[in-house]
Amino acid sequence: MPISYSLRYQKSNLFHKIFIEKEGEAVLYDRGIRLKGKGANDKGELINFSDIKELSLRDESLSFNTFTKDFYTLSHAGTIFEEFMHDFFRFRNEFIIGALFLKQGDLIASFDGAFERTNPIGKIINKGTAKIRIYSDGIVVVPELNDAFLVPFAFLQMHDFDDDEYTFKTVLDSNITVVFSKLENDYEVFREKVETAMGLFYDKILREMRNYFTDFGPDLLVKLVKLMENGKAIKLKDIKKIDKDLAQKIMDTIMQDEILKQSLAPIMKEADDEHTYVGMLILNGKKDVLRFTIMFALPDKNLVSCTTGSYDADIKKINDTLFFKIIMERGNPEEKIEHKILEINQALILLNFALDPMYKDKREMRRSIYKMATRKLPFLRILRKSFVASLPTILPNIFLKNLDAVYQRARIVSEAMPTAQRPENDEE
Numbered sequence: 001m002p003i004s005y006s007l008r009y010q011k012s013n014l015f016h017k018i019f020i021e022k023e024g025e026a027v028l029y030d031r032g033i034r035l036k037g038k039g040a041n042d043k044g045e046l047i048n049f050s051d052i053k054e055l056s057l058r059d060e061s062l063s064f065n066t067f068t069k070d071f072y073t074l075s076h077a078g079t080i081f082e083e084f085m086h087d088f089f090r091f092r093n094e095f096i097i098g099a100l101f102l103k104q105g106d107l108i109a110s111f112d113g114a115f116e117r118t119n120p121i122g123k124i125i126n127k128g129t130a131k132i133r134i135y136s137d138g139i140v141v142v143p144e145l146n147d148a149f150l151v152p153f154a155f156l157q158m159h160d161f162d163d164d165e166y167t168f169k170t171v172l173d174s175n176i177t178v179v180f181s182k183l184e185n186d187y188e189v190f191r192e193k194v195e196t197a198m199g200l201f202y203d204k205i206l207r208e209m210r211n212y213f214t215d216f217g218p219d220l221l222v223k224l225v226k227l228m229e230n231g232k233a234i235k236l237k238d239i240k241k242i243d244k245d246l247a248q249k250i251m252d253t254i255m256q257d258e259i260l261k262q263s264l265a266p267i268m269k270e271a272d273d274e275h276t277y278v279g280m281l282i283l284n285g286k287k288d289v290l291r292f293t294i295m296f297a298l299p300d301k302n303l304v305s306c307t308t309g310s311y312d313a314d315i316k317k318i319n320d321t322l323f324f325k326i327i328m329e330r331g332n333p334e335e336k337i338e339h340k341i342l343e344i345n346q347a348l349i350l351l352n353f354a355l356d357p358m359y360k361d362k363r364e365m366r367r368s369i370y371k372m373a374t375r376k377l378p379f380l381r382i383l384r385k386s387f388v389a390s391l392p393t394i395l396p397n398i399f400l401k402n403l404d405a406v407y408q409r410a411r412i413v414s415e416a417m418p419t420a421q422r423p424e425n426d427e428e
Helices: 078-099 185-211 218-227 236-240 244-254 258-272 333-350 371-376 378-384 398-409
Strands: 003-013 019-030 032-037 045-048 053-057 061-066 070-075 107-117 124-135 138-143 149-152 156-162 165-173 177-181 275-284 290-296 303-312 315-318 321-325 387-390
Touching: 003 078, 019 078, 032 218, 078 138, 107 138, 107 185, 124 185, 138 218, 149 165, 149 290, 149 333, 165 185, 165 371, 185 218, 218 236, 236 244, 244 290, 258 290, 258 303, 258 398, 275 333, 290 333, 303 333, 303 398, 321 333, 321 398, 333 378, 371 378, 371 398, 378 387, 387 398
Parallel strands: none
Antiparallel strands: 003 019, 003 070, 019 032, 032 045, 053 061, 061 070, 107 124, 107 177, 124 138, 138 149, 156 165, 165 177, 275 290, 290 303, 303 315, 303 321, 321 387
């Protein structure tokens, strides 16, 4: 239900030229905020939450700019400003949770607490009080006065409960750290619910793995699940360390399609086990239903390829192969491979293996459910900027004919990123 607040608002451009300044009201909706002047005839304008680029909160005023390069300042709400702020972020965060696909799995419990999020060099990104929602696949943090974000179990590098300090520390694969605190008397229950959620997360994956890989013992599959969480692509070399026969079984499963083999053959020849990444998500092990990802890192070509698909017994779907630059400007491509693989893995798993948001033009994404994700998720924005081309995996002749052109374009480092290449099609 919409909520209205009386305040003053100002609209200007990024050079602070004022277009509108009015005493009026702000009306909060599920999808955005409407700003209008006093009087029934003033319809005002609706700013969608997905169009807000950056926010600034200070001195009892809220400022934000949009992707259309407008700048707004909301102020003079008086004694109800704090209430307005809490409602604004409450509405906005519920929208963000849906628009950024933060709900991963089923809701298990919710707690009041505090958080502090820091970047890889220890600088604080944000902190404050929040609702901490535990889902079966991750933890959604909903700050009172900041944007909601996700701590996904699939990309959790480390976690640690400190029973003396009553804190819970998590470190993601991106080396971002989130520490939860001020859980007060709920700490023990919080710990129990987190451990329950993580148990459900791994048990679900392991159950289907055991149903599919019936010739391998549970001890081996537990090790595999800890690496290949929710279908995350990992080094073939690391799977061979667990068990060479298991690694071969996974490769045989993914490469069972002859057309897929033909298209990827020249890339496979150039990538050893250290530079081959495979992922499988078993959806129904008893009925042979699964998704797969296979990536090849070619540092000498400044390139990573990514092919995804699915098998449902005799039904198969092989998607186009996407190519991404490893680096954008300079440096050693070998050192940047893991970053690129992580970006691709995050995009696939957190967006349910949708390919469109990874590379399609922003004009095509304008009406897409992934519109806000392409604007706000850092890993997805970087990935989109590094996109080079896509080739039709199910058409080996066209794939191979265009592969050298893709290699050439990926070698361009100092020039601006070219637009996506459309492969030649002899049938046109």
